[in-house]
Amino acid sequence: MVFEEAKLIFRLIKMNPISMAGLVIVVGFIILGIIAPYITPYPLDAWGLTYNVEKRFLPPSLEHPFGTDEMGRDVFSRVILGARFSLIIAVGVVGLALLIGIPIGLIAGYLGGRIATILMRITDMFLAFPPLLLAIALAATLGRGLINVIIALAISWWPWYARLIYVQVNSIKNLPYVDAARIIGLTPIKIMLRHVLPNALTPVTVQAALDMGSAILEAAGLSFLGVGVKPPTPEWGLLVSEGWTSINIAWWISLFPGLAILITVIGFNLLADAVREAMDPRLRKAIIMRRV
């Protein structure tokens, strides 16, 4: 039944070239992220393990389509491998945020009362936390690094998912099929997990999948500012900042990773819009009629 919905949404997306573009970019990004380590032309460069002083600051050419950077490394390889790290960050941040946010929202939503008030107040507190400050704090105490970036962002992110689930669960728990589950004599935990949660997950999972674009952007921002991943990790944000000082003489070092961020995030946003439109019954009709 979920597959039917997914197939339907896919067909609706196919009807609009802009939506398709978004889908293609996102799928392309994911594939790239998975196979990246195997297709980099200069793998050692990509991982930042080389220093070729004679190849420094070479402009784009056939051998180095994106040029080389201040350490003589092939920018193209680094950008490609960067996709892998961006993918890890995206999945990690969103995954961890869901792992924290869903149980909190579910319990608060279903049990209500004082527990809900406490849990939701805690959620609000975390919502007020600026991610940048948290990242800086973590970087200062634990040092920079991929894991710390993921943790910092996930901590600032989970309240959104908790809120989303909370609202969903609140409306679902009063539906007749939940009453029916209580009348059968199921325990509250079983009801929460088998009846409430599966039906509450849809908007959240869609939102989460599409949030990955924002996660990539925020992580890139943190890395650019120096509180994200550690060099020589070829994360796109870090790549942009590494080329920043030499931007006058070697524009290609910052430009291409910057473009990568831009295209990926736009792709996610386009896809997000397309999915949202496809899931709304009224807008769905508009999509169909545009085709006819």
Next chain:
Amino acid sequence: MARTNTILEVRNLSVNYVTLEGVIRAVRNLSFKLYEGESLCVVGESGSGKSTVGLAIIRALPSNAVIESGEIILEGKNLLKLSDEVMSREIRGKKISMIFQDPAATFNPLFTIGQTLSDVIKYHLGIKDKHELGKRVISMLRTVGLPDPERVARSYPHELSGGMLQRAAIAVALSTNPRVLIADEPTTMLDVTLQAQILDLLAKLKEEFNLSVIFITHNLGVAAEVCDRVLVMYAGIAFELGPCSDVLLNPLHPYTRKLLECVPRAHRKVEKLKYIPGMLPDPRNLPTGCPFAPRCDEAMEICRKSLPKLVEVKPDHKVACHKYS
């Protein structure tokens, strides 16, 4: 009953809905006349197309609806050929008004009842004087039986109960003195005693405002209360059209007859309820021939092959059934 003028005529109307799963043929080749001053009930179950008819007349169909063919004639003009602008300005809400199952559909939740009413009067009747508008709003609310009309005018839709809101919706519909009122299941969401009040109100107002009414309902009892003539629809086509008492007491079409037999009664004892076997047809997969054939115990070969046409079998009483052709 003396035959009077035809005020609205629907000719060969066909309406489709475009969906991803295919084309739904909601209304197929429907023709009927609405006489001046009468109350015509369009009766049917889900998928019969009855609501689509109402929305088509007022041209408020959803965006994936396509009017494949047909004409809707009001005062000599085909409404389907009018531009959106003329339709909004001259017809919808002015010559033909509509009330819905959910009265909240008539009201913008951000405006008070009084504001909505005066906006409608201003837009359609061109009255701009605030004092005059105010008088008309209060008078309209009083006409529909709302106690304390001043307070209702100041209220927002969510502050009123279902019954009061439906009265207010009727006030909006009638404020422009329309010739035709389309009522789409206006009492389905109301309790029985409220329903009786609203039906009484509509009957009274029909006389007062000299209205011609198209009343859409799935409830045969309500139809009996309200109508002069009945149009029975099934899966998009008209099965029977005739005077109320004729159709309900001496139904000609097997579907109408069977439907009446399976309605439980509050006013007499029913020993065993008959039922119609099978299910309503899937609108995406309509059978060829008569859509009722799979469930009809009088079905003949021809019923599965061709659609029956509406023919006059008794004076003023038409049936679409191969039994009669």
Next chain:
Amino acid sequence: MTLLEVINLRKYFPIRRGILGRVVGYVKAVDGVSFRISEDEVFSLVGESGSGKTTVARCILRLYEPTDGKIVFEGKDITKLKGKELKDYRRKVQAVFQNPFLSLNPRMRIVDIVAEPLLAHMKISRNEARKEAIELLERVGLSSSLARRFPSDLSGGQAQRVAIARALALKPRLIILDEPTSALDVSVQAQILNLLDDLRKEFKLSYLLISHDLSVVRYISDYVAVMYLGKIVESAPTEELFSNPLHPYTKALLSAVPEPDPRLKKLRKRISLPGEPPSAINPPSGCRLHPRCPYATERCKREEPELKHVGGNHYVRCWLL
């Protein structure tokens, strides 16, 4: 033999205002309701919105905790049951709701929906439960080919049959039917009503029917109680109530029901109740109907009448008798 007895049931819902959630009043949804359901009986609770009939049902199902009063099932007061005893009670009392598409989990296959109660109460394997579920589905008229479908694949009538199969799974003694046919098409309603009747005879069930549809009530009930604003105002065996209604509200209710027979329209004398039912937060003094009752007297305004027996198991709460 009495199966269920409701004694002086009250359910008040607190109204809270302000940040601290201070209680400023109560919605008196059910305000002193008593009745008895026997074995093998179809008992109907009739009323309009705000009458409290649904709240009574939810108290019996322990979806709400009563504010006061007792509900005695097979000799035990079930309002205080907990844990295993409550679970055992749930085997015996089940429910079917109005809208099957809301009462069935849209993400579960229908065979699993019907098997779930079996798995929750009996130590059987999933396969055994599924087999028995399929038998139940066939018993309510659904082919086993539908077993792996989801509720959204079914029609309204089919989905309601699934809900009925689920209610039957544990072989309960009482099934509460909350407007079981209101959301269904006319031609399907009759199928479901006849099915319910057949099942009752086969499984020796009792039904508590909650409905505002008097024609359905007349067709399947043995006994009817009419509720208004939290209290029972009249109760009698079905035919007695319909042929000899005594309470003004019952009379108004009956006269308001439209009938697909145009001749009756002229014959029936309509007793109309002006206005709308008041809120249950501050019910009127004395008899709750007095602001709307065409026969209200001074006494009706001051004193609330008791439910009086007027013969033949017929009870009325009215000063005029």
